[in-house]
Amino acid sequence: xxxxxxxxxxxxxxxxxxxxxxxxxxxxxxxxxxxxxxxxxxxxxxxxxxxxxxxxxxxxxxxxxxxxxxxxxxxxxxxxxxxxxxxxxxxxxxxxxxxxxxxxxxxxxxxxxxxxxxxxxxxxxxxxxxxxxxxxxxxxxxxxxxxxxxxxxxxxxxxxxxxxxxxxxxxxxxxxxxxxxxxxxxxxxxxxxxxxxxxxxxxxxxxxxxxxxxxxxxxxxxxxxxxxxxxxxxxxxxxxxxxxxxxxxxxxxxxxxxxxxxxxxxxxxxxxxxxxxxxxxxxxxxxxxxxxxxxxxxxxxxxxxxxxxxxxxxxxxxxxxxxxxxxxxxxxxxxxxxxxxxxxxxxxxxxxxxxxxxxxxxxxxxxxxxxxxxxxxx
Amino acid sequence: xxxxxxxxxxxxxxxxxxxxxxxxxxxxxxxxxxxxxxxxxxxxxxxxxxxxxxxxxxxxxxxxxxxxxxxxxxxxxxxxxxxxxxxxxxxxxxxxxxxxxxxxxxxxxxxxxxxxxxxxxxxxxxxxxxxxxxxxxxxxxxxxxxxxxxxxxxxxxxxxxxxxxxxxxxxxxxxxxxxxxxxxxxxxxxxxxxxxxx
Numbered sequence: 001x002x003x004x005x006x007x008x009x010x011x012x013x014x015x016x017x018x019x020x021x022x023x024x025x026x027x028x029x030x031x032x033x034x035x036x037x038x039x040x041x042x043x044x045x046x047x048x049x050x051x052x053x054x055x056x057x058x059x060x061x062x063x064x065x066x067x068x069x070x071x072x073x074x075x076x077x078x079x080x081x082x083x084x085x086x087x088x089x090x091x092x093x094x095x096x097x098x099x100x101x102x103x104x105x106x107x108x109x110x111x112x113x114x115x116x117x118x119x120x121x122x123x124x125x126x127x128x129x130x131x132x133x134x135x136x137x138x139x140x141x142x143x144x145x146x147x148x149x150x151x152x153x154x155x156x157x158x159x160x161x162x163x164x165x166x167x168x169x170x171x172x173x174x175x176x177x178x179x180x181x182x183x184x185x186x187x188x189x190x191x192x193x194x195x196x197x198x199x200x201x202x203x204x205x206x207x208x209x210x211x212x213x214x215x216x217x218x219x220x221x222x223x224x225x226x227x228x229x230x231x232x233x234x235x236x237x238x239x240x241x242x243x244x245x246x247x248x249x250x251x252x253x254x255x256x257x258x259x260x261x262x263x264x265x266x267x268x269x270x271x272x273x274x275x276x277x278x279x280x281x282x283x284x285x286x287x288x289x290x291x292x293x294x295x296x297x298x299x300x301x302x303x304x305x306x307x308x309x310x311x312x313x314x315x316x317x318x319x320x321x322x323x324x325x326x327x328x329x330x331x332x333x334x335x336x337x338x339x340x341x342x343x344x345x346x347x348x349x350x351x352x353x354x355x356x357x358x359x360x361x362x363x364x365x366x367x368x369x370x371x372x373x374x375x376x377x378x
Numbered sequence: 379x380x381x382x383x384x385x386x387x388x389x390x391x392x393x394x395x396x397x398x399x400x401x402x403x404x405x406x407x408x409x410x411x412x413x414x415x416x417x418x419x420x421x422x423x424x425x426x427x428x429x430x431x432x433x434x435x436x437x438x439x440x441x442x443x444x445x446x447x448x449x450x451x452x453x454x455x456x457x458x459x460x461x462x463x464x465x466x467x468x469x470x471x472x473x474x475x476x477x478x479x480x481x482x483x484x485x486x487x488x489x490x491x492x493x494x495x496x497x498x499x500x501x502x503x504x505x506x507x508x509x510x511x512x513x514x515x516x517x518x519x520x521x522x523x524x525x526x527x528x529x530x531x532x533x534x535x536x537x538x539x540x541x542x543x544x545x546x547x548x549x550x551x552x553x554x555x556x557x558x559x560x561x562x563x564x565x566x567x568x569x570x571x572x573x574x575x576x
Contacts, residue, residue, distance in 0.1 A: 091402075109562055151564040158525045165492035180497065183490065183532035187525055 002342035012038035013371035022364035030368035115314035145309035156191035209301035231270035
């Protein structure tokens with residue numbers, strides 16, 4: 001897919017901005033706080049019906065306005081033009097998403113139709129941060145390609161919260177929990193096993209995507225690896241039923257411990273995803289450069305995975321990532337990504353793009369100042 | 379802060395306590411009520427008080443009723459061998475509209491939800507167990523398809539299995555009149571999960 005154009009009305013600091021995009025690299029330049037990232041955020045609305053930064057729709061509404069609109073022509077790989085329209089009215093709190101004037105409901109049904117791969121400096125947490133950050137990465141990729149995973153995940157989270165509440169009450173009031181817990185144990189296992197099964201399947205498939213993209217990025221012989229480490233042991237060939245059995249067993253064993261700590265100690269919310277280079281733990285042994293390369297490899301892997309799964313080429317959103325990279329690595333990555341798909345890049349520093357890209361119809365450059373955008377071409 | 383009259387503010391406060399009504403909507407409703415003819419407002423107020431005074435829970439099924447027992451529980455035409463268990467009185471209305479169910483109901487008054495502090499003792503579960511007798515042949519669990527409804531279904535099924543009567547739950551899946559290809563994956567996988575032999 002690619003975006004032919006976009007129009008923003010009262011979105012962040014853009015009162016009314018219309019842009020025609022190039023089919024490859026679109027570089028958005030400007031100082032801090034001028035409205036570069038807001039453009040990427042609007043694109044995330046098209047793909048996910050919400051912002052990847054802001055938690056609510058009111059946050060992205062221009063100050064003193066009541067309605068924001070996003071309009072875009074999204075051209076699918078098959079050449080079909082989707083006229084996407086998103087409107088939000090703060091007075092009623094209502095948001096509507098439509099394609100070619102047809103309302104899309106529920107919003108979750110849009111997930112995976114317009115896939116995107118997003119990279120920002122905060123993503124460094126995937127390799128540097130804790131297990132939560134890696135699970136989040138996994139969840140976003142799997143959800144985009146498998147909507148029932150997304151639903152299992154939200155049901156699972158609810159079950160964990162209910163279950164933890166029972167443990168908490170038990171601690172405070174010393175009530176007998178066994179009868180109360182049973183219906184929640186059943187559901188914890190049901191949704192939890194499905195999530196674990198899909199994560200295991202994903203990691204095993206995703207491994208080859210990372211290996212390939214990593215070797216594209218570095219000349220030296222380094223072998224990256226990714227491994228799924230759930231909160232209790234399962235085998236590679238375990239079916240969902242087998243995982244459920246093991247899950248039930250471990251719940252029984254851990255019951256006293258869970259009562260003592262007052263929280264759910266096992267399940268996919270405690271999973272770890274281990275990243276290694278040459279069999280050494282990335283978090284303990286890797287250099288800054290290896291971290292960055294690994295992260296980019298994960299993102300390019302994500303791109304190819306989604307492309308295959310969603311049967312649609314994702315767009316890349318690169319938010320201010322080039323300031324973090326040395327010139328050589330940046331150039332390498334830019335060339336690679338430009339050859340793959342339409343890319344939106346924000347940066348404060350124009351120099352590296354002059355070297356790497358030829359600007360014209362397919363590659364365009366935009367200058368943003370206080371929510372107004374100028375194009376150098378046409 | 380007082381912008382208009384104290385009485386009007388009180389009305390707005392009362393209205394905004396209703397579920398789904400925010401401060402602004404409450405204001406709009408209050409202004410609308412101000413503009414209505416007096417007799418219509420009196421009618422509305424009477425309806426509110428009447429509901430509170432005259433409508434009670436049926437002592438058998440806990441559905442809302444003016445007569446106790448309710449017209450469904452006391453009707454000789456209903457099939458007394460089947461009890462359909464639902465969460466709220468609204469669910470009774472929904473099922474009654476189908477004109478396909480002729481048994482009795484039992485309204486639990488909600489679903490198990492530890493986060494909201496709703497445990498088994500807060501639902502009409504004891505009452506359900508008490509009304510099961512030799513005439514009862516089947517209990518249908520018709521609870522909402524969310525984690526709370528599911529937990530309640532699982533809890534009740536454990537409780538009722540030893541009683542030894544037929545226990546069923548309503549099916550979940552593809553809506554009537556829609557195509558398989560347009561069903562979302564989650565619904566479809568639930569439908570496959572709940573498949574029946576033919």
